[in-house]
Amino acid sequence: MANVFHQRLDELDELLVDMARRVGEAIEHASAALLAIDTEAAAAIVAADEDLNALQFRVDDRIVELMTRYEPVATDLRFILAAVRISVDLERMGDLAKHVAKSVLLRAPAPAIPDSLREDFAGMGQAAVRISEKLVRVLAERDQMEATQLGLDDDVLDALQQRVHDQIPDLGYGPQVAVDAALLARFFERFGDHAVRISHQVVYLVTGDVHLDRS
Amino acid sequence: MANVFHQRLDELDELLVDMARRVGEAIEHASAALLAIDTEAAAAIVAADEDLNALQFRVDDRIVELMTRYEPVATDLRFILAAVRISVDLERMGDLAKHVAKSVLLRAPAPAIPDSLREDFAGMGQAAVRISEKLVRVLAERDQMEATQLGLDDDVLDALQQRVHDQIPDLGYGPQVAVDAALLARFFERFGDHAVRISHQVVYLVTGDVHLDRS
Numbered sequence: 001m002a003n004v005f006h007q008r009l010d011e012l013d014e015l016l017v018d019m020a021r022r023v024g025e026a027i028e029h030a031s032a033a034l035l036a037i038d039t040e041a042a043a044a045i046v047a048a049d050e051d052l053n054a055l056q057f058r059v060d061d062r063i064v065e066l067m068t069r070y071e072p073v074a075t076d077l078r079f080i081l082a083a084v085r086i087s088v089d090l091e092r093m094g095d096l097a098k099h100v101a102k103s104v105l106l107r108a109p110a111p112a113i114p115d116s117l118r119e120d121f122a123g124m125g126q127a128a129v130r131i132s133e134k135l136v137r138v139l140a141e142r143d144q145m146e147a148t149q150l151g152l153d154d155d156v157l158d159a160l161q162q163r164v165h166d167q168i169p170d171l172g173y174g175p176q177v178a179v180d181a182a183l184l185a186r187f188f189e190r191f192g193d194h195a196v197r198i199s200h201q202v203v204y205l206v207t208g209d210v211h212l213d214r215s
Numbered sequence: 216m217a218n219v220f221h222q223r224l225d226e227l228d229e230l231l232v233d234m235a236r237r238v239g240e241a242i243e244h245a246s247a248a249l250l251a252i253d254t255e256a257a258a259a260i261v262a263a264d265e266d267l268n269a270l271q272f273r274v275d276d277r278i279v280e281l282m283t284r285y286e287p288v289a290t291d292l293r294f295i296l297a298a299v300r301i302s303v304d305l306e307r308m309g310d311l312a313k314h315v316a317k318s319v320l321l322r323a324p325a326p327a328i329p330d331s332l333r334e335d336f337a338g339m340g341q342a343a344v345r346i347s348e349k350l351v352r353v354l355a356e357r358d359q360m361e362a363t364q365l366g367l368d369d370d371v372l373d374a375l376q377q378r379v380h381d382q383i384p385d386l387g388y389g390p391q392v393a394v395d396a397a398l399l400a401r402f403f404e405r406f407g408d409h410a411v412r413i414s415h416q417v418v419y420l421v422t423g424d425v426h427l428d429r430s
Binding site: 085178183 | 279283287292293300384397
């Protein structure tokens, strides 16, 4: 019984890792589509978000099954509750990648970001991809060091968002361009925040230290 | 045993209702502070967000206690899992009210929104307050009709956000004003989205119908 339970628990873990991988792919492709004005890729990201939502339903089903069929002890229970929250954050990260893709579709054939901000957005895309890669390892290996490193990449994302905001008053473009840039920068910044929240949940599972990001 | 369990479960319900009430007060005061450039009120909202976070910790503790001490059956379990997600959404709604308050502090003594958008933002504040009031009733009474009505107020919020966005190209103010307005409109819109998600969770509890908002 205990073995079957832990096998099912491992599968829950794998579902979360799978979600994190897909979220990483989504933000990677969304960032590339943003820079290349690639509407085909953008449309594919929007469509793929459905698969991510379906995965979250599978996570939910697995959680209910684990809790009703077995009687998880405190440690396993802590993991299951964390899994509920982690899947919410992962689903939201997928939404944010989708928002980036939708901005591409909305403005095409024009670019959604002005030329002068291309470099900053390329940097945000790269930081978001690094964060996703680390998030997969944090979830798969419960690696605390990776959680710390992920936090540093999130700092990069925050700094780049600030850079974009600082440039907005002097961009020399219309207000629509400024708003697009500000919202897109916010999507990337929120993407990082959710990853940090997840990594704190995992660190809490490993160490018991409450270090939740509720700012 | 069962009675004690259900009493503890009711207390969990009350904690969520308490969170929803405070979130409602926060968005009401934040909307008023936004229109009146009331930095004192804005600072109080930022400070009060800590109480909300503390309440979420109490919800978490209660959930772990309920699940380890008692062995909840499927129906109760469904409620407990929903409570995990609901508290995440409520905490996020509190954050969004705090973001509105912080915008007031950032731009004061200037207004964070231009005069020409005052009416739209007043409307968004009113819709957000109506949503919060309905949310309290949805949570306290598991009232499905209120959940439907709440959805209509959320439509109002979405329409007002769209109105703000449509006016942005012709506002005649600088890009910073446009960005502030777009972000503030987004905070209100997200506030509504989280309330809708919560009400769907409650409807799911009552009817078993999956109608989760994962768009």
